[in-house]
Amino acid sequence: MSGQKISSVWLREPRQSGRTPGRSREEIVRATLELLDAEGLDGLSMRKLGAKLSAGATSVYWYVENKDELLELAYDEIWGKITIPVPEEAGWRETASTFAHSMRAVILAHPWVAALLGRLPALGPNALAMADLLRRAFRLAGFKGLDIDYANTTLTAYVFGMVIPEIVWRQTMGGEELDPESMRQTFEHVARDFPDLLARLTEVNDLPAQAIREISFDFGLVSVLDGLAARLRPAGS
Amino acid sequence: MSGQKISSVWLREPRQSGRTPGRSREEIVRATLELLDAEGLDGLSMRKLGAKLSAGATSVYWYVENKDELLELAYDEIWGKITIPVPEEAGWRETASTFAHSMRAVILAHPWVAALLGRLPALGPNALAMADLLRRAFRLAGFKGLDIDYANTTLTAYVFGMVIPEIVWRQTMGGEELDPESMRQTFEHVARDFPDLLARLTEVNDLPAQAIREISFDFGLVSVLDGLAARLRPAGS
DNA sequence: ACCTGAACACCGTTCAAGT
C-alpha cells in the first residue's frame, strides 16, 4: 500500500561476483576517503573519483546506486577509526570518556564528516558495532531497559554537537592562514551590540584557542557523565 | 602578511542605498525561507530564488556575495525563532530547559537547518543575542569566567547533537509514507550481527517513536543540567 | 559482469551590458 522503501547502501549486497573482476568496494572506499581528505566534501565528484580509479566517469555507478550511498560508505569508515576499550575491563566511565575523545579526534582528522552528520543515517556495520559496545558499557554502569539507549544517545549527542561547531569554526576561520588581527576585528564588528560577549572576547583573546577547546570539551564531558551517573543513584541517597 | 579574511555576510553592510529601490534583504530572506521550507536544502537554487522574486536568475548576487552567505541569512533567521524566557525571572535552569525544547522544536519545523549546522558559523545577530542571553542565565546560576561559556557550549552542543540525528532519521525514514514492515526488515537486516541491538529493536518496536524521542530528549537534558548543576556545588559539600 | 561515452538537466558564479 504505502510503499516507499528506505534507501541505504547497507541494504544491498556489495557487487563482486566471485573472483576478482572489477574494482572492489574497499578500493572504491579507499579512493573516496583519499579524495575527501585531500579536497574536502566539495572536492569529491563522481568524475574525479572515476579518474582516480583510472576508470570512466560513471563507472562507480555499477557499485553504488548514487553519490549518497558512496558517502554512506565513507561515513561508516570513520566510525571504524574510533577506538574504545573493552567496557568490562575499563569500566563504563572510562569507556565513555575514551570513546568521546577518540570520536572527537577522528572527526577533527576528517573534517568533511561534520557536514555528513546532518545528512546521512549511521546504519553501517562500524557505526552499529560502536552502538553495541557503548550499550554494553552503559548496561555495565547499571542502566536498564530504554535508559541504556537514552544514556548512549546523550553521550553521542554531546560529542556530535561539540565537534560540529569546532569544525565549522576551524574551517571558516581558516586555521593558520588567517590574520589574527582581522579576526579580532571581525568579532568586534559582529558582536558590537553585545557588550558582555565583547568583554568575554578580550578576556579570551590571549589564550591559546586550541587549549581552550580541549578544556571546554572536557568540562562538558565531565558534566554529561556526572549527570548520567546521578541517574544511577537511587533518589533518596 | 598572512592575509586571508573571514568571509561572512555579517561583515558587510546590507545593500540598500536609502529609499526603497530594489529588493530588501528581508524580502530575499523571506523568499529563501519559503523555498527552503517547501523544497528543502536541495530545492533551493539561485535561479529558483530569482524566479520567486520575479527577477533574473542572478539578481540576488547583488545583495549577497554567494550562496553560502544567503544560507547564513536564512540560518540566523532560525535562531530568531527560538523563544527563551528572561533568565532573571525564570531562573537559570528553566531558562536553559525552555531554550533547549524551543530550539529542538524550531529545528524540527525547519529540517533543512540540520545540514547547515555542520557547514556555517553562527555569527548573525539572532545567534549572538541568544548566546548573550544564555550567558546571562549561566552567570546567574553561579558560573564564573570561562565556565560560563563552557556551560553554554555544553548545553547547546547537547541540543545540536540530539536534534541532528533526529532530523536525519525522519528524513531517511520518510515520515508517514514509509511502510513500517519494510522498515522493521531493514533494521533486522543491517543489525543482523548484533543480537543485543536486535533485541532492543523488538522491545521498542511497539512503542510510539515520537513519544520515545521526546522522553529521550528529556532524559539527556535533565542529565546535562544535573551535571552542570553539580559543577556549582563546592567540592566538599 | 563490468565499463564506457554521450547526453540530459541541472547547478553556482562571472561579467559585460543595459536602464
Added chain:
DNA sequence: ACCTGAACACCGTTCAAGT
C-alpha cells in the same frame, strides 16, 4: 544603483552500447 542574459565550468545521473 540595480538588474539582465549569455556564457563558463562544472555537477549527478541515465542509458544504450561495447567487451
